[in-house]
Amino acid sequence: MKLCxxxxxxxxxxxxxxxxxxxxxxxxxxxxxxxxxxxxTDNITPKTKLELPFWILQVLLQLPxxxxxxxxxxxFNATHRDIFSADACIVDFxxxxxxxxxxxKILARAKLKESPEIKKMLVETFKxxxxxVFDLSxxxxxxxxxxxxxxxxxxxxxxxxxTAQVRLNQWMSVGIGTIxxxxxxxxxxxxxxxVFEL
Amino acid sequence: xxxxxxxVRVKKYxxxxxDSSIDISRLLRDEDEENISDDEEFTAPIVLNxxxxxxxxxxxxxxxxxxKSIYVDAMYQQILTMEDNISKLPSDDIRIDIYQxxxxxxxxxxxxxxxxxxxxxxxxxxxxLQQEAQRSVDDQYLSxxxxxxxxxxxxxxEKHLNLVLKKMPANVASLSHSQTLIRPNLEHFVFxxxxxxxxxxxxxxxxxxxxxxxxxxxxxxxxxxxxxxxELVKNNSVxxx
Amino acid sequence: xxxxxxxxxxxxxxxxxxxxFNLNHTIHLISGDIGPFxxxxxxxxxxxxxxxxxxxxxxxxxxxxxxxxxxxxxxxENEKQSEFFTKMPNEHYMEVSRMLFExxxxxxxxxxxxxxxxxxxWDLRMSKLKASINKFIKSDTGIAQLDHLTQLEINSVRPLxxxxxxxxxxxxxxxxxxxxxxSQSQNxxxxxxxx
Numbered sequence: 104m105k106l107c108x109x110x111x112x113x114x115x116x117x118x119x120x121x122x123x124x125x126x127x128x129x130x131x132x133x134x135x136x137x138x139x140x141x142x143x144t145d146n147i148t149p150k151t152k153l154e155l156p157f158w159i160l161q162v163l164l165q166l167p168x169x170x171x172x173x174x175x176x177x178x179f180n181a182t183h184r185d186i187f188s189a190d191a192c193i194v195d196f197x198x199x200x201x202x203x204x205x206x207x208k209i210l211a212r213a214k215l216k217e218s219p220e221i222k223k224m225l226v227e228t229f230k231x232x233x234x235x236v237f238d239l240s241x242x243x244x245x246x247x248x249x250x251x252x253x254x255x256x257x258x259x260x261x262x263x264x265x266t267a268q269v270r271l272n273q274w275m276s277v278g279i280g281t282i283x284x285x286x287x288x289x290x291x292x293x294x295x296x297x298v299f300e301l
Numbered sequence: 302x303x304x305x306x307x308x309v310r311v312k313k314y315x316x317x318x319x320d321s322s323i324d325i326s327r328l329l330r331d332e333d334e335e336n337i338s339d340d341e342e343f344t345a346p347i348v349l350n351x352x353x354x355x356x357x358x359x360x361x362x363x364x365x366x367x368x369k370s371i372y373v374d375a376m377y378q379q380i381l382t383m384e385d386n387i388s389k390l391p392s393d394d395i396r397i398d399i400y401q402x403x404x405x406x407x408x409x410x411x412x413x414x415x416x417x418x419x420x421x422x423x424x425x426x427x428x429x430l431q432q433e434a435q436r437s438v439d440d441q442y443l444s445x446x447x448x449x450x451x452x453x454x455x456x457x458x459e460k461h462l463n464l465v466l467k468k469m470p471a472n473v474a475s476l477s478h479s480q481t482l483i484r485p486n487l488e489h490f491v492f493x494x495x496x497x498x499x500x501x502x503x504x505x506x507x508x509x510x511x512x513x514x515x516x517x518x519x520x521x522x523x524x525x526x527x528x529x530x531x532e533l534v535k536n537n538s539v540x541x542x
Numbered sequence: 543x544x545x546x547x548x549x550x551x552x553x554x555x556x557x558x559x560x561x562x563f564n565l566n567h568t569i570h571l572i573s574g575d576i577g578p579f580x581x582x583x584x585x586x587x588x589x590x591x592x593x594x595x596x597x598x599x600x601x602x603x604x605x606x607x608x609x610x611x612x613x614x615x616x617x618x619e620n621e622k623q624s625e626f627f628t629k630m631p632n633e634h635y636m637e638v639s640r641m642l643f644e645x646x647x648x649x650x651x652x653x654x655x656x657x658x659x660x661x662x663x664w665d666l667r668m669s670k671l672k673a674s675i676n677k678f679i680k681s682d683t684g685i686a687q688l689d690h691l692t693q694l695e696i697n698s699v700r701p702l703x704x705x706x707x708x709x710x711x712x713x714x715x716x717x718x719x720x721x722x723x724x725s726q727s728q729n730x731x732x733x734x735x736x737x
Contacts, residue, residue, distance in 0.1 A: 106363035106489055107424065111480040203714065212717060225713045233679050233706055238673075240702065256709065265703040271698055274545035275640065345572045353551070358545065379572055395600075396569055402594060403571050406550075427729075488711055489703040490697050492688070507684040507707065507716040513687060524704070525685040526711070542694055 104187050119205035120158045122176060127152050130170040132163070151171035151220070157209065175217060178203060179210060191231040196254035203254040204229065232257065243272060330487040348372045358534055361492075362527060362542040363485035365421040365429055366534070369443040373411055380404055419484065421485075422447060426455045428484050453481055487528040493539045494522045504529050543697050549641070551693070552589035552634030557605035562582050562593070589641065596645050600656060603646040608632060609639060611652050614659040621666050627690040636664060636694050675703055679710070 109116055128151045135141040138159070147153075163171050177183065177202035186193065186197055196203045205226060211222040238251065240261045253261060324456060343351075354370045387400050422429055422443070430451055434444055462481075466474050495517040503512040504525050515523070522542070533539045550696070554573070565579040576587050584604060587595075597600040609629035620628045632638055639660055640737070647653055670700070678686050 106486050108484045108486050110477070110483045112483070145592065194683055204709070208713060211713075222713065222716070226710060229706075229710060229713065234676055237676070237702060240698050241672075260705055260709075263705070267698075267700065267702075274549070275636075326720070346574050349573055376572075383572065389642075395563065395565060398594075399569060400571070400592060402590065403573065406590065407572060409550075487707070488708070490711075492704075492705040504685045506682050507711050508682060509711070514686075520689070521689045522691060524688060524707070525687055542696060 107271070113201070116209075117162045118255075118283060119202035120209060121156045122202055123126040123154045123156050124160055125174045126160055126171045127151065127157050127173075128165075128171050132166060132170050152282075157206070175215075176200070176206075177209065178198055179221055179224075182225070182254050184220065187224055187228045191228040193252075194228075194237050195252040197252055201255055204256045223231070236261050237264070241268055257266075317365060331435045334538065337450050339542050341370075345376075348376055351479070352376055352414065354540055355535075356417075357467040359414055359417045359421075360532065362531075363455075363489050364527075364531070365425070365442055366420070367420060367440070367442045368447065376407065376411065380407060418447065422451045422501045423454060425485055426484055430455060445488075453471055487531065490524055490529045491530070492518060492522065492524050492537065492542050493530055493534075494537045494542050495533075497538045499533075502529065502533075505532070515536055545637075545694065545697065548634070548694050548697055549637045552637035552649055553593070553641070554586060554635065555589050555632075555638065556586045556588050557592050557606065557638075558584045558586055559592045559595060559601040560604060560736065561601045588628045589638065593645050601640065603649055604697065605646070606632070606638070608635075609642070609650070609656060611655045611659060614656065614663065618659055618666065618679050620664060621634060626690070627667060627670065630663075630692055633692055634694065635692065636660065662694075667691075668698065671695060672701065677735050678703060679706060683712070 106279070111118060128147050128149055130149055132147045134145060135147050138155065139147050139153055142148070142151075160171060160173055163169075164173070178196075183199075200206065207221055207225045211218050215221075232253075236257050239251075240266075243265060247262075247265065251258070251261075251277040312509040352369065352372050355366070355372070359366055383400055383404060387397055390397055415462045429443070433448065433451075434440060436442065443450075462476070466476065496519065497517065498519055500514070502517060504515050505512045515525075517539070519524075527534075530539055534541060560582060561579040562581055563579060565577055568575050569577045576591070577585065579585055592601065592603055593715065596603050613631065617628070617631065639656070643648065643653065643657065650656060657724050674686075684727060
């Protein structure tokens, strides 16, 4: 897993901030009509309700007249928070919110009213589901799962853990031969000569 | 290359008075020298061990650690001497294979060590150069060649990035310093084995709040955040495992 | 880390062999001196060399003392009784035994029994490890002590354990640790729409 801090080019971050939130426009916004499939003009009319990506909303919320109000996305509303605290393991994050933890982190740090609760919920949910991801990754008999109830972060954890387990099992049963030089290196010299001759 | 040349080269490289605890001539021991006692002098086996430990530490930490070029260079000289010795042996001598096996092992460790460091340099170029500039000459983390590599890598990257940025709309045609800075996560969890007994190590709980004191004893092993022990790793009090 | 790399480290250990050849010289390896070799007389060499010589049929390997059924059964009992991890007879017991099974299987008496006991010990320790990992994750402590676990055992829970701890620790934080409030998406947003 990446051992660097979140940064500008972080793909995971970028993808996660594309998760959507319900927004209600309180004022007209010129030029953004294309965001609304039901728009008649080039502008968004007041009282329009749209589901927009977080990164767009973040910019709109910075405007001095704050033309939108936002609600928490479905996966993070009070109902779901209760579901998670009851039994997080049954939730299908693949369907509900693919970037649950990364996006949740963004929301938790966004200084919203519900941010502290979201933070607590994220930690508790992860801890609850850890056992599930752990057990699944140790069980290498079954086929690698193509899709499951995991969100992206859990899935990455699962994949890496499973790969490591497979390698360990292979090593235990068969042993690994000598560490070989990559064939690319062995062939490097040969390739160079060919280029020279041409 | 004869012993004297190698000696001069290593001393020049150090660019400072030879530390009395590292007897360079012993590092470049020839075939025929008798066994030497390994009390304080850094004999070849000790240097090899140090390199292996450095390799492990470098592999398991997110940030780049102080370089060990003194040892790597000395070991490299040792390898060259050994290869020279091998070439002088009759071709059916059983010793050839034995020496060669060991050389392959040592080469693997050294190249892996250097490769890991290069990967970190390529990933965190900007921050590494920034921090290196603030360190004193005695305390550099990058070797001479690594520093040059980092600088030219940075230059190439920036040139390339600017070429692309120029084609963007005006308000995104440049990136600020903080936007291009990529830093390692120093709070990642590591496994350690302690070489010393030490009190007074304070580790926060996972929420970053209450700290508790941990007592290290020789050979005790822990999992804990890297930044709590980064200094101990760098001064060899603990080993990442 | 790859198990092969841990095996690589394990191979440095010394083991006794009985050479089938003579060599009057001391071999000055970079990692230490070995030899001279007298046919029939035991000599200590690193495992990597022992394996190579054995494969070329130039020696026999002396099985380490700890690799016998009685000693290992005792260790297994100790491990069962103990709540924590007991010290293993060798820091790299699995790696060494695996290598010897592979190359010197013919010299190990009761090899199947030994294999079974070792597997039992490994399984026992691994299940202890898994149980304590689950407990550890649920708790809020930021540190755990794991004395007497071998490198291979520790590596078997990589990257899962450290990465999960990294995730939890990151979720718990309110901001990046050096006080940067701006999330990166803020960073992107402000530059994209700067007027």
